[in-house]
Amino acid sequence: MSDAILSIEGLSKQFQLHEQHKLIPSCAHVALQVFSGELCALIGPTGAGKSSVLKCIYRTYLPSAGRMLYRDAQGHVTDLAQASEHRMLALRQNDIGFVTQFLHCLPRKSALDVVAEPLMSRGADRSLAHYKARELLARLNVPERLWGVPPATFSGGEKQRVNLARGLIARPRLLLLDEPTASLDPATTERVIELLQAIKAEGVAMLAIFHQPGLVQRLADRVVELKPPVAATDLLETCAS
Ligand SMILES: Nc1ncnc2c1ncn2[C@@H]1O[C@H](COP(=O)(O)OP(=O)(O)OP(=O)(O)O)[C@@H](O)[C@H]1O
Ligand SMILES: [Mg+2]
Secondary structure, X not given: OOOOOEEEEEEEEEEEEOOOOEEEEEEEEEEEEEOOOOEEEEEOOOOXXXXXXXXXXXXXOOOOEEEEEEEOOOOOEEEOOOOOHHHHHHHHHHOEEEEOOOOOOOOOOOXXXXXXXXXXXXXXXHHHHHHHHHHHHHHOOXXXXXXXXXXXXXXXXXXXXXXXXXXXXXXXXXXXXXXXXXXXXXXXXXXXXXXXXXXXXXXXXXXXXXXXXXXXXXXXXXXXXXXXXOOOEEHHHHHHO
């Protein structure tokens, strides 16, 4: 698999709608490689399956076909399409981070706790995790008055920055980013770009979905374009063929 951290071949995911006897494709025949210290941009029209690819890698979705070879720090290769839940839990805790399009958080946890949590679950003590969380929130321009407040009531852009800080704090080896600047103003977007550039320089491998060509141009070392998958097929036809 060369020296890529992640190498994907023939990845496809489809959903079965049993009531309507339909197979809904969400991504099809995806191939890509991600390298340490590089950002691979995933682009394509809405509905092309970009988020589905990230969800397959993180195993929120179980792929229908294909291989996703992940190489860990010891050089051990795991096919994420076949890995056990136990292995995936360990990889999510130590290796692979995912900044999703939306922040899902517990209503009573402060922003600081939400951001610090991935570091604490890796064994860091609370004061160090909070120190790093404060540093990141400040760097991402989140007003200090919000740090002690649960993010449930935050604006879209504030939530997005909390989500980013949470994804970045533990410095995963592979970081998956789903439209990380979608709800941010130009000045805040600039801060995020600087942070992603710094993280790239530290050697983190990133696979990121962007809709703005300007961001792709500035951040991407390679670009993979997804085409929308073909229309839904009839489940009975597929089974017969
Ligand atoms: N859980 C699911 N169940 C059924 N269909 C799904 C599911 N997840 C994704 N799909 C379908 O797969 C297709 C691709 O969705 P996906 O969210 O991956 O697209 P995307 O490229 O990220 O789009 P956008 O740019 O709008 O975020 C869509 O047609 C979507 O309806
Ligand atoms: Mg998406």
